[in-house]
Amino acid sequence: MSLPQLIEEDIRELDQALQELLQKSDASTGLIIDKGGFLITQSGDTRDLDTTTLAALSAASFAATQGIASLVNESNFSNIYQQGDTFSLLVSNIDEYLLLTVVFKAQISVGAVKYFAATTIKQVAKQMKRAHRRAPDKGIDLSMLNLADTGPLFRKKIA
Amino acid sequence: MAIINQATKELQVKIVYYGPALGGKTTNLVQVHDHVQTAQGQKGKLVSLATSSDRTLFFDFLPIEAVAIKGFRTKFQLYTVPGQVIYNTTRQLVLRGVDGIVFVSDSQYEKMEENVKSFTNLEDNLKSLNLNLAHIPCVLQFNKRDLPNAAPVEYMEFLLNNRELQVPSFTACANKCEGVFETLNMITRMLLHKFINEANRKAA
Numbered sequence: 001m002s003l004p005q006l007i008e009e010d011i012r013e014l015d016q017a018l019q020e021l022l023q024k025s026d027a028s029t030g031l032i033i034d035k036g037g038f039l040i041t042q043s044g045d046t047r048d049l050d051t052t053t054l055a056a057l058s059a060a061s062f063a064a065t066q067g068i069a070s071l072v073n074e075s076n077f078s079n080i081y082q083q084g085d086t087f088s089l090l091v092s093n094i095d096e097y098l099l100l101t102v103v104f105k106a107q108i109s110v111g112a113v114k115y116f117a118a119t120t121i122k123q124v125a126k127q128m129k130r131a132h133r134r135a136p137d138k139g140i141d142l143s144m145l146n147l148a149d150t151g152p153l154f155r156k157k158i159a
Numbered sequence: 160m161a162i163i164n165q166a167t168k169e170l171q172v173k174i175v176y177y178g179p180a181l182g183g184k185t186t187n188l189v190q191v192h193d194h195v196q197t198a199q200g201q202k203g204k205l206v207s208l209a210t211s212s213d214r215t216l217f218f219d220f221l222p223i224e225a226v227a228i229k230g231f232r233t234k235f236q237l238y239t240v241p242g243q244v245i246y247n248t249t250r251q252l253v254l255r256g257v258d259g260i261v262f263v264s265d266s267q268y269e270k271m272e273e274n275v276k277s278f279t280n281l282e283d284n285l286k287s288l289n290l291n292l293a294h295i296p297c298v299l300q301f302n303k304r305d306l307p308n309a310a311p312v313e314y315m316e317f318l319l320n321n322r323e324l325q326v327p328s329f330t331a332c333a334n335k336c337e338g339v340f341e342t343l344n345m346i347t348r349m350l351l352h353k354f355i356n357e358a359n360r361k362a363a
Contacts, residue, residue, distance in 0.1 A: 003162060005163045005164075005165060006162075006163070006164050006165060006166060007165045007166060008165065008166040010166070011164065011166035011167065012166070034162055034171075034256065035255060035256065036162075036173055036255050036256020036257075037173065037220075037236060037238075037256065038162045038171040038173070038234075038236070038256075039171075040162065040164065050203065050204060052203050052222045052234075052236075053203060053204060053206050053220065053222070056206070056220050056222070056236065057206070057220075060217060060218065060252060060253070063252040063255060064217075064249075064252060067248055067252060152340070152344040152348075153225045153227055153343075153344055153347045153348070154191070154195050154196075154197075154223070154225065154340055154343055154344055154347070155195070155196045155340070156194045156195070156196065156336065156339075156340045157194050157195070157196045
């Protein structure tokens with residue numbers, strides 16, 4: 001089973017869950033990402049952030065932490081937390097496919113962010129279950145689409 | 160597995176460059192990053208998690224975008240893996256969620272054993288993720304063709320592409336950007352066709 005395809009309703013629910021989290025915890029930015037490294041949706045202040053790369057690196061970092069967990073026979077490393085001078089970062093497991101990444105000011109306690117994130121995680125997981133039920137065996141549906149053109153997608157710059 | 164987002168009309172696809180150490184995987188990404196023609200904002204930064212001696216430690220990452228399918232923004236995320244044998248756990252992590260593979264082999268005669276071992280390692284790692292190379296679009300690149308001790312293409316085909324289902328292969332000199340775009344365009348094309356065929360099959 002793979003991540004189901006997401007429709008507007010899903011993204012709306014996910015965005016709303018993120019916004020609630022940011023409001024309650026006073027965190028700056030929230031991202032929902034796929035464990036393969038794809039950014040699904042984002043909320044909050046993203047002006048100075050390369051969120052595509054942030055998503056890829058948080059997923060990789062989380063995966064590495066899971067690798068470490070299995071080395072020490074621990075099945076429950078469900079969060080990673082990095083404390084910085086101005087900003088801190090929390091990456092939490094949502095379900096089999098997704099992660100939540102939260103960027104927040106260093107003076108905010110991680111405990112508070114974790115506490116509010118627990119609700120967000122439940123909300124997101126619930127919506128993903130709905131998405132799965134909607135299309136249980138359909139991971140992807142491009143049936144109505146056609147290739148835009150048959151030429152090469154990427155061209156080399158002419159020097 | 161690729162992500163399709165109907166709300167934002169986005170398709171996200173992950174391509175992993177695999178192959179033996181010092182074969183030119185990172186060079187491929189650097190050349191794509193330096194030479195691709197894109198509209199502003201369609202090319203991200205090239206992120207390299209490398210050691211001080213420029214050997215890839217975890218992976219390199221390059222996001223690029225194209226309008227590949229009408230009405231959909233297609234985001235390709237290009238990754239490399241560390242080629243050195245000891246970093247196998249890291250390679251497994253990077254392979255998670257892979258949609259397409261570019262196998263970058265080193266054409267020098269003395270690297271043939273490493274090429275074959277790396278290819279077997281790719282198959283093993285995919286198996287550990289419950290994936291099968293036969294079901295994943297894959298392209299071979301025979302890199303470093305400009306070196307004097309390069310083995311004939313036929314020999315490399317025999318070693319690396321000798322299966323029931325043969326995959327497209329390209330010769331390359333990645334450091335001169337020869338063959339880099341040909342390889343990338345083939346893997347992206349194969350991926351899009353795979354998605355559309357799957358979608359049509361499900362619709363039928």
